[in-house]
Amino acid sequence: MARPLGPVRLRRTSPGTIIVGLCLVLVILYLLVSPSAPDFSAARKATAALHPLSPPTSPFRKSSAVGGKSGPPPVTRYNLNNVTITNDPVANRENVLVLTPMARFYQGYWDNLLKLSYPHELITLGFILPKTKEGNAATIELQKQIAKIQKHGLEKERFKSIIILRQDFDPPIPSQDESERHKMANQKARRASMAKARNSLLFTTLGPDTSWVLWLDADIIETPPTLIQDLASHSKPLTVPNCFQRFYNDEKKAMDERPYDFNNWQDSPTAQELSSKMGKDDILLEGYAEMATYRALMAYMYEAGADIHTEVPLDGVGGTALLVKAEVHRDGAMFPAFPFYHLIETEGFAKMAKRLGWQATGLPNYKVYHYNE
Template structure:
């Protein structure tokens, strides 16, 4: 008996080959990882609106209109191994999260923020403001500028902006520069600052964030290429030198002076002081009552020096601090307690070092602090 057409189809070699090719293709599709191109597309998609309020906080979320239904919470797959933080941050479209604890609003700060040349569609902003009258005023002024910027030129708009309000008031009665820098106020003030920084970081750090730039609200002048310049060093933690412009009466002209003394190289004297301290005591820099004899980056400036010169540091200030997001994801945060007798940003540098991440400084590269 000759075979029927149906049985021929079952044993046709072409059908078998096609079935095998389809099976292999399906298995490859399921188990393969996205290419670098796919990863960069994911990063570019970070500028789109989030579908739901529970989406990653680094994406903007727009509330639906009254006649619209809420979209179901999305399930998103992130390939964190494809996320880069490199010396070519802008070319690779790496996203930057700029975080600012803000007790007072300075228009000069906002204007300088807008002048940053890094593509704003790759920048997310996060702010945390204290409870109380001063915080209310600062929040109102900030929201006015946010509304103006986000409804203005597309090139100036940021990918997302998050504003947090603390549930506690500042431990200081006033935010004046004189009061902020009194020695007796430092432990309580910087512990409160640490808690604010940690709350802001843990709330806003998203799975697409490559870099975190900590920028104080009273930093009013930086190079427009600040992000590109700092990222080009490809360091896990890097800080520029923070100075202040002022009128020098002796010289009869404008001059500059060091402002932030928290970026330093440790000394045997400071280490010996720490060994004699109680477990909750902290070392502070820049006070004659506590002479540590550390090498301060503020005094490493070279006239007409190379702005790209690097020095390794043991402590860092937070006025303008660029951190690879991986450092924070590894657990490096700002201790609000004595951590090896260090607190806040200096304690952060120590914690990052214990996790294997080194800190670096640029003694000849400047940002400028507001002068009250």
């Protein structure tokens, strides 16, 4: 016969054990629901996007999911009156969008870009590349360099975000050799295609917190590290430095330099007269003997030893290096891919900006350098 069991005694758990157990549960829950995100600094977290639909000029950070369900997309409010555009953009923490149409990858361009002293966490990079063999090779090399800096570089070296676009149209000129690019017969089609690429890049990447847009060509390989601060210090709607090219001078038997960008100019009566006699689809081009315009070219205004901050008003600008206040683009100034007052692309952009009330300014003694093929 089984003996009846006596009363069961429950062992009392100490309060300390309960507290430790609760802490462990809370830690586990936190690890389960917390987002996996890159190691952002406080400054980066302050501008991080919370949802894929947020502006692409903000770095993306995944939102937390509770119970397997993501939260609703955020409603984001931006007050453009709070976006400052000043002559001291570093002190005012102003965001800069650096845009580069790229057909070939030049290591010198990338190395120079990394040397820019403007805080990288305030810089968004945007690239657009064509669907060509050279474009594919440039995209692969660009992605390699981006991975080095964004994944493995020091945090101060990393850029706020980087956007890469591929063109949805074919370039009219298959070769990007300098001799082919600059043939007069190729200019209208080539520059119309460039205008489309610039507009696609601009309209895709311009965010509501962008203060400045720096257009920097992919073959600009040498600039002062303070390029952005220097150009912004003039606080002009459009500011363009003088673009030169280093080369070996066979006559001097030494390295030398020569003017490169002839699209920075002041208009002339001759050019205006030529324009008045043109058909509606014709364009004026600069730097060609077959079409002498007698405009005053900033390329020839350089004075050795003169003040690098000397300013001159311009009627046309090039895009090798061009700093634009974001409000100029927001006002509607873009790059016409069609004859606009017989001008196209960057020169047409300067004309359109001027029609909107924005004056272009050139710095003839401030030099940047173009790659020499």
